[in-house]
Structures are given as structure tokens and as C-alpha cells.
Amino acid sequence: MSDTTPAVEAGRLDTEALEQVLAAPAARFRHDYLEVRGLRVEFDGFVAVDGVDLTVTQGDLRFLIGPNGAGKTTVVDALTGLVAAAGSAQFGGVDLLGRPSHRIARSGVGRTFQTASVFDELTVLQNLDIAAGARRGPLTLLRRRRSVPPEVEAALETVGLAHVRDLPAGVLAHGQKQWLEIGMLLVQDARLLLLDEPVAGMSQAEREETGLLLQRIGEQRTVVVVEHDMEFLRAFASSVTVLHQGKVLAEGTVAQVQADPRVVEVYLGTGAHGRGSRTAATSTEVE
Amino acid sequence: MSAARPGSARTAVARPDWWRREGVRLWGGIALAVVLLVGVAPAVLSDFRLNLLAKFLCLAMVAVGIGLAWGRGGMLVLGQGVFFGLGGYLMAMHMKLSDAGPGGVPDFMLLYGDGVVPGWWEPLRSPVVTVLAILLLPAGLAAVLGLAVFRRRVRGAYFAILSQALAAAFAILLVGQQKVTGGTNGLNGFRSFFGYDLADPVNKRMLYYIAAGVLVVMVVVVRLLMRSRYGELLVAVRDQENRVRFLGYDPAVVKVVAYAVAAAFAAVGGALFAPVAGIISPADVGVVPSIALLVGVAIGGRATLLGPVLGSIAVSWAETSLSEQFPSFWTYFQGALFIGVVAFLPNGLASLGGALRRRRARGSAVPEVGPASDVRPAAGSAGGVPADPPAGAPDVTTDTVDTAGRHA
Numbered sequence: 028m029s030d031t032t033p034a035v036e037a038g039r040l041d042t043e044a045l046e047q048v049l050a051a052p053a054a055r056f057r058h059d060y061l062e063v064r065g066l067r068v069e070f071d072g073f074v075a076v077d078g079v080d081l082t083v084t085q086g087d088l089r090f091l092i093g094p095n096g097a098g099k100t101t102v103v104d105a106l107t108g109l110v111a112a113a114g115s116a117q118f119g120g121v122d123l124l125g126r127p128s129h130r131i132a133r134s135g136v137g138r139t140f141q142t143a144s145v146f147d148e149l150t151v152l153q154n155l156d157i158a159a160g161a162r163r164g165p166l167t168l169l170r171r172r173r174s175v176p177p178e179v180e181a182a183l184e185t186v187g188l189a190h191v192r193d194l195p196a197g198v199l200a201h202g203q204k205q206w207l208e209i210g211m212l213l214v215q216d217a218r219l220l221l222l223d224e225p226v227a228g229m230s231q232a233e234r235e236e237t238g239l240l241l242q243r244i245g246e247q248r249t250v251v252v253v254e255h256d257m258e259f260l261r262a263f264a265s266s267v268t269v270l271h272q273g274k275v276l277a278e279g280t281v282a283q284v285q286a287d288p289r290v291v292e293v294y295l296g297t298g299a300h301g302r303g304s305r306t307a308a309t310s311t312e313v314e
Numbered sequence: 315m316s317a318a319r320p321g322s323a324r325t326a327v328a329r330p331d332w333w334r335r336e337g338v339r340l341w342g343g344i345a346l347a348v349v350l351l352v353g354v355a356p357a358v359l360s361d362f363r364l365n366l367l368a369k370f371l372c373l374a375m376v377a378v379g380i381g382l383a384w385g386r387g388g389m390l391v392l393g394q395g396v397f398f399g400l401g402g403y404l405m406a407m408h409m410k411l412s413d414a415g416p417g418g419v420p421d422f423m424l425l426y427g428d429g430v431v432p433g434w435w436e437p438l439r440s441p442v443v444t445v446l447a448i449l450l451l452p453a454g455l456a457a458v459l460g461l462a463v464f465r466r467r468v469r470g471a472y473f474a475i476l477s478q479a480l481a482a483a484f485a486i487l488l489v490g491q492q493k494v495t496g497g498t499n500g501l502n503g504f505r506s507f508f509g510y511d512l513a514d515p516v517n518k519r520m521l522y523y524i525a526a527g528v529l530v531v532m533v534v535v536v537r538l539l540m541r542s543r544y545g546e547l548l549v550a551v552r553d554q555e556n557r558v559r560f561l562g563y564d565p566a567v568v569k570v571v572a573y574a575v576a577a578a579f580a581a582v583g584g585a586l587f588a589p590v591a592g593i594i595s596p597a598d599v600g601v602v603p604s605i606a607l608l609v610g611v612a613i614g615g616r617a618t619l620l621g622p623v624l625g626s627i628a629v630s631w632a633e634t635s636l637s638e639q640f641p642s643f644w645t646y647f648q649g650a651l652f653i654g655v656v657a658f659l660p661n662g663l664a665s666l667g668g669a670l671r672r673r674r675a676r677g678s679a680v681p682e683v684g685p686a687s688d689v690r691p692a693a694g695s696a697g698g699v700p701a702d703p704p705a706g707a708p709d710v711t712t713d714t715v716d717t718a719g720r721h722a
Contacts, residue, residue: 107560132562144557146550153546160543161562168544215561 040206040236041081042243044184048213058119058136058220059085059249062105063184065114067275068098068105075101077273083266088245090260091253094293099253102219102270107131107138117218118249125195134162137217141224143204149195151188153180155194158211178214185240186210202229204239206256209240220250226259238263267300340537343620344530351526361515368522368590370630371529373607374623375583378532379576380611381622386540387572388552390470393477394580394607396484399599401581403453403488406446406501406588407435413505421503427493435494448585449578457535457570457576464566469555478601485600499502500595507589518590523588529623532579538618539575542631608649613655613666625662 063081067074076098083089091099105112108128116123121134146154156172159179175183183189186206191199197209205225212220225241226234234256242263244250254260260267260281267284269276277287284290330337351371356364376394383389410420411431416439419429437443459480463473495501508518539545551558551565556564575701588594597603607626614625629648637644659665 127564128556128559129562129564132560138560140557144554146553146557148549148553149546154550156543157547157550158561159556160547168547169539169542171541172543181593211561276400 040187040240041184043263045240045243048178048185055083055216056247056249060217061116061118061249061251062115063106063116066102066116068101068110069113069115070110070308078114079270079273079275081268081275083249083251085249086246087249088242088263088265089251090264090267091251091270092260093276096271096272097270098272099222100173100290101273103138103251103253105138106221125237128214129161132215132217135216136221137212137219138221139205139208139212139217139223139225141227143201143208143247145199145207145211148195150200151196151199152179152183152192153179153298154207155182155214160216161215170199172291174199176214178216180209185213195259202233204246205229206237209237209244213244217248218223219249220244220254224248224253224255226254227242234259235262244262321713331518344534347530347533348526349354351530355526356519356522361518365590366516366526366634367532368518369587370627371384371522371525372583372587372590373610373630374626375525375532375586376580376607377527377611377614377622377626378529379579379583380430381403381577381616381618382536382539383572383620384611385616385622386552387548387569389569389573390474390608391573391576392474392601392608393479393484393604394576395481395599395601395604396477397580398578398584398587398607399488399594399596400452400455400486400585400604401448401502402588402594402598403584404438404444404448404581406440406504406594407584408438408529409589410501411435411439411506412441412509413503420501422496422499423493426497431721437629448581451568453574453578454696456574460534460573461566462572464569475646478604480597481604487527488596488599496595498596500590500593500598502593502595504589504592511591512592521586521590526532528582528586528648531584533619535575540619544568544571548570557721568708585697588619592618606648609652613651613662615662617661618664621664623663 038226059079061083063079066076066079066081068076079098079102081102091102093099101110105108106116106123108123108131110124110305112124114124118134118136123131123134123136146157149157152175156176156179158167160168180189183192187208188199188203188207188210193204196204199207205227209220209222209225212222222241226237229237238259241250241252244267245265252264264281267281268277269284269287269290271293276293277284277290279287330435356368359367376398379392380394383391395560410422411418414420419431423429423431438447463476488497488500491497505514507517507521509573510520512518539548547558547563547568551563551568555565558568565645584594584598587598591598606629610620610626612625613629614623615621627649633644633648636647655662659669
């Protein structure tokens with residue numbers, strides 16, 4: 028496994044297969060929205076998140092941005108039960124705070140991590156099969172997998188990994204691991220997708236494809252993306268929330284946020300100046 | 315096997331050689347184990363050696379469980395002696411009671427105690443209750459303990475220390491309650507095993523056959539578990555516990571199942587150990603024996619199916635034979651072996667074959683990269699034909715790979 032297997036040839040995202048994945052009736056998602064009120068997270072006296080309000084509706088593709096230490100990832104951690112938080116957070120009428128992570132996941136909340144965390148020793152297919160199986164009974168679990176579940180098959184096509192299904196996930200290229208993570212969220216049937224830097228380490232072409240994929244998923248489901256890449260944000264965000272020192276600084280469309288003088292001051296300063304020339308804004312990280 | 319080679323080498327590209335196919339290897343391996351354990355070993359070993367082997371097999375049962383919990387589930391179980399001891403003592407208590415006859419009092423209680431059988435001993439007069447208790451009690455204890463520990467996300471070294479402390483506490487408890495547990499001496503001097511006279515060599519052999527059969531069944535069970543969806547999930551929990559949690563599973567439950575299975579295996583091993591060895595004492599359940607059980611698993615290869623079994627049997631065997639030759643030398647040898655394996659083969663001796671294969675493959679890959687003329691002399695000298703067809707070159711590489719695989 029430690030062998031330096033040459034990077035697996037890049038697959039392409041399959042939008043037709045995605046339509047199959049998203050074939051569920053729209054009514055299922057109609058009442059989905061994320062409502063966060065007064066979210067507060069404290070670590071030993073340090074307030075990481077301080078009274079954040081956030082409303083994301085179904086069909087939105089919300090980007091969560093902010094300088095390092097603004098509390099973006101902490102918000103995601105709080106919503107998924109990884110850290111204890113005060114305030115209230117509801118998704119689809121279900122309270123998220125104060126419940127164990129696996130129960131939150133079962134009520135339709137899925138997340139990814141900054142570092143792609145797939146199961147390196149298991150194959151791509153096994154990764155997706157595990158993601159699909161949280162509702163399996165003990166008897167199914169104790170048997171072998173006889174065939175590939177249809178939703179897993181569709182997800183394999185969607186994220187362009189069908190040709191490497193039997194390879195261990197550890198040998199995938201970084202971008203492919205990120206796609207595998209998105210695929211796992213799809214088969215997990217997450218209705219709220221919380222993505223932590225999903226395009227980190229991807230090539231320009233891969234970012235483009237990932238952005239389109241997220242846009243299409245966002246039409247149906249509720250998607251929140253934590254991202255540093257400003258160009259990616261401009262190209263694909265339908266709305267943006269700017270966090271600064273644990274508080275919401277601004278919220279609105281990309282244009283509104285960019286025009287906000289406070290945002291320009293704390294965060295977008297250099298990016299706003301470089302608005303005319305896109306190449307200048309490619310710098311992924313604004314310190 | 316060698317007769318089938320020329321034909322199968324040609325089809326190797328399309329499908330694996332017949333002896334490499336999964337089902338063939340599994341059932342072939344089991345058949346081989348049964349032949350060795352049931353056919354060969356009793357024929358060539360003296361009664362004394364066979365009894366020793368039976369003892370090793372009992373310890374190997376614990377190892378099979380450790381392989382599942384530690385190798386596959388990532389739980390460093392340093393206190394399996396507790397479950398081994400529970401099984402052993404339950405069986406020993408039953409044997410003491412049945413030796414004493416209906417309503418009788420075991421000899422050591424007359425010696426150390428007031429001659430009254432405590433109430434919690436009484437149910438073990440029944441053989442059915444005893445067997446059920448051996449199967450369920452340690453597993454149940456592991457489940458309760460595991461849920462409490464894993465829910466609090468105690469992992470890694472902390473879990474190892476906790477399980478080891480438990481083994482130490484259990485041994486101390488046994489020593490302290492001499493009136494009801496026999497204290498340091500443990501329970502010994504059994505005369506019968508479910509009505510069979512233990513002084514009779516035929517019945518000793520029967521015990522050996524039972525141990526061999528149970529061990530084979532356990533290996534098959536672990537194999538089925540490893541290949542099931544649960545087995546995949548267990549590996550996933552081992553490698554990325556949080557990720558599994560965010561997929562909607564409770565990792566604590568996933569781990570507890572493996573932990574309870576390992577506990578049940580250890581208990582059955584202990585229960586058979588008591589009649590085979592003729593004694594179960596705190597020296598068999600404390601910290602040191604718990605670590606010794608783990609060493610065999612680490613040396614054999616914890617994440618593989620047969621590594622723990624073979625490693626455990628090999629270490630037990632080496633311990634006995636080396637102690638006979640050089641008393642008090644064994645501990646040093648065991649330490650050196652452990653350090654050597656951990657340093658050079660962190661995945662145990664079972665990974666030796668794979669490591670060799672990769673080495674050979676790397677060695678033979680070099681000429682392949684070069685121009686074809688580099689390959690030809692080698693292939694030619696092997697076949698004795700200078701103008702070897704190009705198809706011969708790949709054959710050479712597959713050959714070396716195959717040989718490495720067969721020795722593994």
C-alpha cells in the first residue's frame with residue numbers, strides 16, 4: 028500500500044449519473060432548511076464562535092468564508108456534534124445540538140473534513156458501500172456484499188470513480204479522494220451537506236467540475252461550503268456568509284459581500300483590489 | 315500442485331491460478347489444518363506432547379480473538395487474561411463441584427474455608443448452566459465494559475492500560491478470596507470432565523480433539539466476519555473512527571461486537587485450558603500472561619487470519635522447548651523476537667511473504683524497464699533456447715512472483 032502507485036488516471040465526473048442519484052422526488056426536500064440561532068462555542072474560556080445566526084434554505088449553495096481562526100470549521104463541528112455548543116440549530120425541524128454525531132448524521136446531515144478522510148485500506152467500492160449502509164440491520168451486516176447496491180453504482184459513476192472501484196482508496200489522487208467523499212455524502216443520502224474545503228489541492232479543471240457538481244446538488248439539497256479559494260467562490264457561490272472572530276460579519280450575494288467595506292477591510296482587502304484581473308485573485312489563502 | 319502449473323500459467327492473465335482462488339484457499343487451508351491437527355499430530359506426538367499442543371491450541375483461541383479485536387478493530391486488548399480466566403474458573407468450579415459429588419463440598423473449601431459452598435457456586439453444578447455461563451458471561455461483561463469505555467471514546471494506549479489494570483485487579487481479587495477461589499494455588503486436581511475420567515489417556519486425547527475442532531471453528535468464524543460487511547466496517551472504524559461516526563454509525567457498537575467475540579473466544583480457550591492443563595490459577599490470568607498472549611499475535615501478524623493462530627502456537631512451542639534446553643533463557647529470547655519483529659516486520663511474520671514478493675517484483679521489474687534485449691539473455695539461459703519468443707519474458711516474472719507467493 029505504501030508503494031508509490033502512479034496516480035490513477037483521472038476520471039471525469041458524470042453528470043448523467045448524477046441525475047440518477049438526484050432522481051428522488053423534490054417533495055422530500057421541500058421543508059429542508061438549516062436554521063442556526065445564537066450558536067456559541069467556547070474552548071476553555073476562548074470563545075471560538077460567538078452568537079452566529081445562519082439560515083440556509085434548500086436550493087442554496089452557501090459559502091462560509093473568513094480569515095483563519097474565524098470559526099468556520101468550528102461551526103461545522105458544532106452542527107455535527109463534534110464539539111459542544113450553546114444556542115440552537117435545527118435542520119428540517121430536527122434539533123442538532125446536544126445529540127451524538129451518528130444520530131445527527133442519521134437525520135440527514137453529512138460532512139467532509141479538510142483533509143480527505145476516506146478509508147485508505149478499503150476499496151473505493153467498500154468506502155461507498157459503508158457510507159450507504161448506516162440503516163442496515165445486523166443480519167445484513169454479518170453477510171457478505173453479494174451485489175453492488177444501485178445507489179452506490181450511480182454514485183460511482185457520478186464522481187467518476189467507477190473504473191477504479193476495486194482499488195484501495197489510499198492510492199487515489201487527492202482530488203479523487205475529495206470526490207469520493209462527495210460520493211459518500213450522496214449515497215449516505217445527506218440532505219444537508221457540510222463541505223470543508225472540498226476543492227483544496229485540486230487542479231483548475233477539477234475545481235470547475237466540482238463546482239458544477241455542487242451547484243447541481245445544491246439545486247436539490249442544502250449545501251454549505253467552507254472555502255478559502257476566492258475564485259472558486261466567485262464562480263459558484265449563490266450566497267456567502269463572512270465570519271470574523273467568531274461572529275457573522277456580513278451575509279448576501281457575492282457582489283453584496285464584496286462591496287461591504289467591513290469585509291473588504293478584514294478579509295477581502297487584497298482580493299477586492301484584484302477584482303479586475305482574475306489571475307491576481309487566484310491566491311487560495313488571504314491571510 | 316506442480317502438475318497443474320504449466321497449464322494454469324497460461325491462463326494466469328485471465329483468472330487467478332486455481333489454488334489462488336479464494337474459496338479453494340479457504341477450504342484447502344481448513345482441510346490442511348484438520349489433517350495436520352487431527353491426523354498427523356496425534357500420530358507422531360507422544361501423549362505428553364499432544365497434551366502440550368492442546369494447551370497451546372487453547373491459548374491460540376485467545377489469539378484468534380485478539381487478532382479480530384486488535385488487528386482488525388484496532389483495540390489493543392492487553393487484558394484478555396480476564397476473560398480467559400473467567401472461562402477457566404467457571405469450568406474449574408464446575409469440575410470441582412462435580413468431583414465433590416451431588417451436594418458435596420470441593421476439597422479446598424474444607425481446607426481453607428468453613429466447608430460451605432457459597433450460593434454463587436451452586437448454579438455451576440449443572441453442566442448446561444456452566445457451558446452457557448462460559449459462552450455468555452465473559453461476552454456480556456465485555457459488552458457492558460466495552461460500551462462504557464468506547465462511548466467515552468477511550469482509545470489507544472488508554473484503553474490498553476485500562477484493560478491491563480483490569481487483568482491485574484482480577485488476579486488480585488482471585489488471590490485475595492482464597493476461601494472461594496483457591497487463592498494463589500488456583501483450582502486444580504480435577505478428576506473428571508463432564509463425567510469423563512481425566513486420568514484416562516483416551517479422554518486426554520478427546521480433549522485435544524475438542525480443542526482442535528473448536529479452534530478451527532473459531533478461525534472460520536473470524537474469516538466469515540472479516541469478509542462480511544461488518545468486517546469492512548470494523549476496519550473503517552479502526553482507521554477513521556470519526557468518519558464512520560459521521561456516516562451515521564455508532565462506532566462504539568461496532569467495536570463492542572468484536573470485543574465481545576474476542577472475550578467469548580478467550581473464555582472458551584480458558585474453559586478448555588483448565589481440564590487440559592489440570593489447573594487454573596491467578597498466574598494464568600494476570601498481566602504477564604495477558605501480554606504473552608499478545609506477543610504471539612504481534613509476531614504472527616495481527617491483521618491476518620492465520621497470523622495470530624500460528625504466531626501464538628509457535629511462541630508457546632518455542633517457549634516450552636527453549637525452556638527445556640536453557641531454563642530462564644526464554645524471556646530474553648521472547649523479548650528479542652518481539653523487538654525484531656516489531657522493528658522489521660511491524661505487521662508480523664505473516665507479512666514476510668508479501669514483503670519478499672514486493673522485493674522480488676521490484677528486482678525483476680528493473681530489466682523489464684530496460685530494452686527487450688536485456689531480458690532475453692536471462693530468459694534464454696533459463697529455457698536453453700537463445701531465440702526465445704518475447705512471450706517468454708513475462709513468464710519469468712510471473713514465475714518468481716508465484717514462487718514467492720507459495721512460500722508465503
